[in-house]
Each structure stands twice: as structure tokens, then as C-alpha cells.
Amino acid sequence: xxxxxxxxxxxxxxxxxxxxxxxxxxxxxxxxxxxxxxxxxxxxxxxxxxxxxxxxxxxxxxxxxxxxxxxxxxxxxxxxxxxxxxxxxxxxxxxxxxxxxxxxxxxxxxxxxxxxxxxxxxxxxxxxxxxxxxxxxxxxxxxxxxxxxxxxxxxxxxxxxxxxxxxxxxxxxxxxxxxxxxxxxxxxxxxxxxxxxxxxxxxxxxxxxxxxxxxxxxxxxxxxxxxxxxxxxxxxxxxxxxxxxxxxxxxxxxxxxxxxxxxxxxxxxxxxxxxxxxxxxxxxxxxxxxxxxxxxxxxxxxxxxxxxxxx
Amino acid sequence: xxxxxxxxxxxxxxxxxxxxxxxxxxxxxxxxxxxxxxxxxxxxxxxxxxxxxxxxxxxxxxxxxxxxxxxxxxxxxxxxxxxxxxxxxxxxxxxxxxxxxxxxxxxxxxxxxxxxxxxxxxxxxxxxxxxxxxxxxxxxxxxxxxxxxxxxxxxxxxxxxxxxxxxxxxxxxxxxxxxxxxxxxxxxxxxxxxxxxxxxxxxxxxxxxxxxxxxxxxxxxxxxxxxxxxxxxxxxxxxxxxxxxxxxxxxxxxxxxxxxxxxxxxxxxxxxxxxxxxxxxxxxxxxxxxxxxxxxxxxxxxxxxxxxxxxxxxxxxxxxxxxxxxxxxxxxxxxxxxxxxxxxxxxxxxxxxxxxxxxxxxxxxxxxxxxxxxxxxxxxxxxxxxxxxxxxxxxxxxxx
Numbered sequence: 001x002x003x004x005x006x007x008x009x010x011x012x013x014x015x016x017x018x019x020x021x022x023x024x025x026x027x028x029x030x031x032x033x034x035x036x037x038x039x040x041x042x043x044x045x046x047x048x049x050x051x052x053x054x055x056x057x058x059x060x061x062x063x064x065x066x067x068x069x070x071x072x073x074x075x076x077x078x079x080x081x082x083x084x085x086x087x088x089x090x091x092x093x094x095x096x097x098x099x100x101x102x103x104x105x106x107x108x109x110x111x112x113x114x115x116x117x118x119x120x121x122x123x124x125x126x127x128x129x130x131x132x133x134x135x136x137x138x139x140x141x142x143x144x145x146x147x148x149x150x151x152x153x154x155x156x157x158x159x160x161x162x163x164x165x166x167x168x169x170x171x172x173x174x175x176x177x178x179x180x181x182x183x184x185x186x187x188x189x190x191x192x193x194x195x196x197x198x199x200x201x202x203x204x205x206x207x208x209x210x211x212x213x214x215x216x217x218x219x220x221x222x223x224x225x226x227x228x229x230x231x232x233x234x235x236x237x238x239x240x241x242x243x244x245x246x247x248x249x250x251x252x253x254x255x256x257x258x259x260x261x262x263x264x265x266x267x268x269x270x271x272x273x274x275x276x277x278x279x280x281x282x283x284x285x286x287x288x289x290x291x292x293x294x295x296x297x298x299x300x301x302x303x304x305x306x307x308x309x310x311x
Numbered sequence: 312x313x314x315x316x317x318x319x320x321x322x323x324x325x326x327x328x329x330x331x332x333x334x335x336x337x338x339x340x341x342x343x344x345x346x347x348x349x350x351x352x353x354x355x356x357x358x359x360x361x362x363x364x365x366x367x368x369x370x371x372x373x374x375x376x377x378x379x380x381x382x383x384x385x386x387x388x389x390x391x392x393x394x395x396x397x398x399x400x401x402x403x404x405x406x407x408x409x410x411x412x413x414x415x416x417x418x419x420x421x422x423x424x425x426x427x428x429x430x431x432x433x434x435x436x437x438x439x440x441x442x443x444x445x446x447x448x449x450x451x452x453x454x455x456x457x458x459x460x461x462x463x464x465x466x467x468x469x470x471x472x473x474x475x476x477x478x479x480x481x482x483x484x485x486x487x488x489x490x491x492x493x494x495x496x497x498x499x500x501x502x503x504x505x506x507x508x509x510x511x512x513x514x515x516x517x518x519x520x521x522x523x524x525x526x527x528x529x530x531x532x533x534x535x536x537x538x539x540x541x542x543x544x545x546x547x548x549x550x551x552x553x554x555x556x557x558x559x560x561x562x563x564x565x566x567x568x569x570x571x572x573x574x575x576x577x578x579x580x581x582x583x584x585x586x587x588x589x590x591x592x593x594x595x596x597x598x599x600x601x602x603x604x605x606x607x608x609x610x611x612x613x614x615x616x617x618x619x620x621x622x623x624x625x626x627x628x629x630x631x632x633x634x635x636x637x638x639x640x641x642x643x644x645x646x647x648x649x650x651x652x653x654x655x656x657x658x659x660x661x662x663x664x665x666x667x668x669x670x671x672x673x674x675x676x677x678x679x680x681x682x683x684x685x686x687x688x689x690x691x692x693x694x695x696x697x698x699x700x701x702x703x704x705x706x707x708x709x710x711x
Contacts, residue, residue, distance in 0.1 A: 020358060020365055040358070040368040047357045048350070057376060083483020084617070097498035104505070119506045156617075157484065176503070194378075195616040200342065203376040209368075210378045251608060251642075291642075 014073045032068040037210050041209040051188035056211035058256020063192040064146035076145040079133040082155035086261045123176035137182035144184040153192040167205050227263040235273045238263045243309035254286040261285045326687025332391050341380050459589045482525045493544045526557035528614050532625035534564045534597035549579050563602035564595045601628040603639035611646050618648040626656045629668030640675035650676045657681030
């Protein structure tokens with residue numbers, strides 16, 4: 001298999017990493033502290049020109065990796081946020097009907113009567129509004145862009161089926177226009193929170209990776225790098241507290257994004273260390289369900305807090 | 312550490328090993344196609360195969376497409392790339408998923424039944440009599456409680472259930488399709504049509520919203536007290552799952568099992584067999600509260616997110632009924648479009664919600680229906696095919 005992503009002749013883009021280690025370095029240099037396994041699949045997806053399918057709980061950094069990758073490689077980031085009812089006209093392309101109509105009127109006024117000419121004129125590139133997927137197939141001076149298809153589980157099955165052609169051949173067929181094929185496939189990152197199972201046919205075309213919560217050490221490093229002003233003591237307590245929460249039987253466990261939010265909130269409040277008062281006031285940054293917050297009050301809170309703050 | 316299976320200079324052996332590994336995964340029940348094997352080989356060419364963890368991640372990214380398979384993959388990987396030739400014996404110790412076990416042949420029961428039918432030797436008059444008899448039989452069958460049926464009657468009922476098709480209870484989606492009476496203007500088609508007349512707009516084309524059936528999620532109680540009904544309900548769920556794609560089925564007794572994939576096989580016998588093979592707690596006790604908790608935590612967000620209708624099929628006889636049960640029922644109710652509780656106990660005329668569990672659950676359902684004979688299943692189908700209110704809150708709830 002050729003790695004087409006590697007062959008772009010652009011000189012502004014950063015050279016693609018040549019090993020898992022350099023991939024890891026590249027991500028770290030942009031403040032993304034990835035597990036080695038995540039760096040491995042990302043590296044593979046670049047080398048093999050395959051879409052990368054990331055699944056995992058909300059807030060573990062699935063979307064972030066696309067952003068970091070585009071920044072680190074100097075590529076354009078094209079983001080397609082999925083929702084139910086997402087269709088071709090908002091994901092791929094749409095004709096600018098108003099402009100087309102004006103063109104027809106102009107042709108009439110000029111006495112132009114050649115219908116074939118007219119139809120090839122108004123279904124031309126300049127009357128086409130390009131949406132994210134089509135944009136991602138176009139050549140870019142900086143090299144193939146990073147295409148982020150975010151929260152694919154929110155789109156419906158019909159759209160998922162439509163993606164199959166794009167993801168395997170990197171081309172789109174437009175009836176009035178012909179087939180648009182990417183000269184170099186974009187770097188595709190697909191994320192899903194598993195609110196719905198994605199069909200196997202789509203996953204088969206991708207490299208699949210489950211993004212897990214980081215372990216305590218990595219999470220501590222993440223907090224330190226993302227919340228610079230935080231004291232060593234507080235950051236340690238924050239991470240211990242959050243890790244302990246993930247062992248509780250909550251409806252929604254806090255993700256890394258919540259940890260960072262919470263640490264930022266605490267550092268904004270000038271907290272020196274965790275106290276029942278300050279935790280109680282800021283728990284909403286971590287837990288997003290009232291039931292979970294209720295469960296955390298009283299003894300459970302005391303116990304988790306004691307474990308987190310003991311030396 | 313070096314993995315001697317993957318010595319790069321021995322290309323043939325290298326390929327053999329990947330193929331062998333893929334085969335091992337397949338026999339462990341993972342869907343691994345030949346395309347994945349080719350992918351794996353090209354992927355291993357670009358990484359450092361001396362690095363065991365990287366090889367692991369690489370192969371995992373290619374062979375594992377569902378998070379549930381990650382454990383099987385891990386065990387298989389460790390076994391395969393540790394010992395050389397003995398992996399086959401060692402694989403026996405891996406807990407295989409049920410698809411891997413040998414299935415009974417599909418339809419064997421139906422074939423058996425067909426073979427054991429007595430030959431037709433009666434005279435025409437006899438047949439006529441039989442016909443009349445069977446007609447009234449049918450009426451009785453409609454009303455007869457599943458729990459009191461003879462084996463032959465159950466067979467008959469199963470056939471009736473298999474014939475049932477759920478009409479489409481429609482949900483408006485946000486997608487559009489050409490529709491002459493639609494509300495939105497289809498400018499693209501209008502323009503294309505106008506070109507045929509040289510730019511004059513003669514026909515206005517319109518778009519209407521696409522309707523599609525609401526997903527159904529069934530939670531079926533398979534505890535001992537429900538055992539007479541379970542098979543029939545499974546048949547019913549298989550039959551409606553055949554007609555519409557979005558039916559998810561979970562079985563629960565003391566634990567919760569997702570049998571959606573197992574039930575999706577075309578043949579009802581095969582589907583039921585693989586379904587029962589994947590469940591460990593047939594006809595045991597019930598832990599409704601714990602099962603609902605698991606469902607809410609692990610599955611609710613995944614299967615209820617698109618306005619699903621939930622069918623909870625249970626007699627509600629729960630020993631450990633406490634406030635947790637009410638809590639979980641409430642959560643379930645709040646996360647679905649409509650919660651319908653089907654309870655075979657309702658067949659008794661003077662049924663009263665006396666059991667503690669039933670009292671806990673009742674305030675949280677939109678509808679409470681009997682389901683113990685064919686006509687009640689037929690009524691259920693009628694209910695499900697009614698158009699859905701946008702977000703239905705129950706009458707029972709406000710009355711309670």
C-alpha cells in the first residue's frame with residue numbers, strides 16, 4: 001500500500017513522522033500527552049493513508065488529537081460536526097440556486113438560447129457551495145488537510161452509508177458535474193461517543209482505537225501542562241480525586257476535559273488544596289448529572305476527599 | 312523483546328503467522344476478513360516489529376472493530392505470540408464468545424416436526440370436519456394463556472407470532488425527499504427542470520420530510536417465573552426485528568445480556584439458539600433493579616438516543632425491591648420516548664399491584680398492558696403502530 005499522505009509535494013507542511021517515537025514527540029511538542037498506543041495508531045493512519053476511528057467516553061481527547069495533528073503538521077483542519085439529519089447538501093455540496101437563477105435571467109436577457117450551453121454554465125464550479133467533505137478532497141498548498149468527522153454516532157445510518165464511498169475511494173460523485181477525486185487523500189479522524197453503534201462496514205475501512213481514561217501519572221502531566229499556574233500539591237490532589245471518582249458507580253464519569261476544567265476552576269479560585277467547602281462548590285465542573293452530585297455528598301465525599309488529600 | 316514469529320527476513324513464515332493469527336481470532340468468534348489480513352501485513356511493514364507493544368496496538372487497530380472484542384484479542388495475542396505451536400491447545404482456555412461454539416443446525420426442530428406429521432389418510436369428509444374444528448380452535452387459541460398451552464398449541468402460537476408484522480409507527484426525521492405535497496422548495500430539481508424549457512420555471516418541485524419507524528428496545532425478563540412466555544416473546548421480537556432494522560433486545564434475569572446481534576439471524580430457530588447460547592442465567596432469579604441499573608449505565612445512551620420506544624416485558628416480581636428500583640425505572644423512563652410495560656400477570660381479572668416491586672415500577676411507565684395470549688400481542692402491535700406523540704408522558708403517571 002502506498003502512503004499517499006506522504007507524497008504531497010508541498011514544502012510548507014511539516015514532514016510526516018517516520019516512527020512511532022517521533023509521532024509521540026510531535027504530539028507532545030503541541031501539549032498533547034498521548035499514550036503510546038494512540039501515537040502508534042495515529043502514525044499508522046498517516047503512513048497507510050487510512051481513516052482513524054476513535055471511540056471512547058466523552059472528554060478523553062478524541063477531538064483534540066485532530067486539532068493537534070493539524071497544528072503540528074501545518075495542515076488545514078476541516079471539521080464536520082455530525083447531527084441527526086445531516087445530509088449531502090450540508091456535508092458535501094450545494095448549488096447556489098439564487099446565483100444560478102440570476103445567471104439564467106442574464107442569459108435570457110442577452111438572448112442566449114443554447115440550452116446545453118446554459119446548463120453546463122450554471123452547473124459549474126463557481127455556482128457550487130462546497131461543504132466540509134468536498135473541501136477536504138481539494139488539493140491544498142500545505143498538503144492534504146486533516147478532516148475531522150466529529151461524533152459520527154449523532155448522524156443517522158443513511159449518512160454513514162454515504163461516507164463509505166468517500167472514505168474508501170476519497171471521491172464524490174455529483175450528478176451534474178462529474179466525479180471529484182482527491183489527488184492525495186486527506187488525513188481523516190472520525191470520533192464517536194457510542195451513543196449508537198457504528199456499522200461494521202464503516203469501521204472496516206478504518207483503523208480502530210478505543211481511547212481510554214489516562215492513568216494517574218499521565219493525567220497529572222496533562223493537568224500540569226494545560227493549567228500552568230497550578231501548584232504541585234493541588235494538581236496531585238485533583239488527579240487523585242478524579243481517579244477515585246472514576247471508580248465510583250456514576251452515570252457519567254468525569255473525562256480528562258472535566259479534570260482540566262476543574263483544575264482551572266480551582267486555580268481561578270486560588271485554592272491551595274482541596275477542602276470539603278471548595279469541592280462542594282465546584283463539583284459541577286466534574287459531574288454533570290444531579291443524581292451523581294447527590295451521591296457524592298456526605299460520607300462518600302468525605303472518604304474520597306480524605307484519600308485524595310492524604311500524603 | 313524479540314518475537315521470533317515475526318522475523319522479517321522470513322517473509323513467507325511472517326505471512327503465515329499473520330494468517331494463522333487471523334484464523335485464531337476468527338475461531339475465537341471475531342469477525343476478521345481477508346482484507347484485514349492484508350492490512351495487517353502492510354501495517355507491520357511500517358512499524359518496528361521488535362517493539363511488542365507497537366505490534367500489539369497495530370494489530371489491535373486492524374483486527375478489533377468493537378470495544379467488546381478487545382479482551383479476546385488481548386488474550387489471543389498473548390497466547391499466539393508467546394508459544395509457537397501450542398497455541399491451539401491454549402486457545403481452549405480463552406473464554407470464547409458463543410458464536411464460536413457449535414450451533415445446532417438451523418430449522419432442525421421444524422424439520423423434525425414436519426417429518427413427524429402423520430400422513431394424510433383421512434377421507435374428504437373428515438377433512439371438512441377438521442377444518443371446522445380448527446377454525447374454532449383458532450379462536451380459542453387467540454384467547455388462551457401461553458402458560459396453559461399444550462406443546463402443539465404452542466407450536467401453533469409460534470407460527471402465528473412469526474406471521475406478525477409490525478406496521479411502521481412513524482417518526483419524522485430531519486431528512487427530506489421529493490414530495491409533491493412537501494413544505495420545502497426543492498430548488499435544485501426546480502432549476503434542473505427549468506433548464507429543459509430554456510430557463511422558464513414551470514414546475515415547482517418540493518421536498519417533504521422522510522418518516523421512519525421509531526427504534527424499539529425490548530427488555531425481556533427471563534427469570535423462572537416468566538419461563539413459559541420467554542420463547543414466544545423472543546419469537547415475537549425476532550419477527551418484528553425482521554420487519555424493521557432498529558430493534559434492540561436485551562435479556563435479563565440476574566444479569567443483563569444484549570442479544571440484538573444473535574437475534575438478527577434470519578432463521579428464527581437459529582436466532583433463538585444463538586440467543587439462548589449467549590445467556591447464562593435462563594430461568595433463574597430476577598434482579599430487575601440491578602439489571603436496569605446496568606442497562607441505564609452501559610446501554611441507555613447507546614440505544615435510546617434516537618427516540619426509542621422501550622418494551623419492558625416482566626412480571627415485576629422482584630425480591631429486593633427498594634428505592635433503587637424506583638430510581639432506575641425513573642431514569643429509564645426519562646431517557647426514552649415511551650415506556651411500555653408488558654406484564655403477563657395482568658391476565659388475572661382481579662390483578663392488583665400488591666407486590667412491592669410492581670408498586671415501585673408502576674408510576675414510571677407510560678403504559679401497562681397484559682401480554683399473555685395472541686390477542687394481547689395483536690393489541691400491542693396495534694398500539695405500537697399508532698402515530699407517536701412528540702414526547703409522551705403518561706396518564707398513569709399523573710394519576711398515580
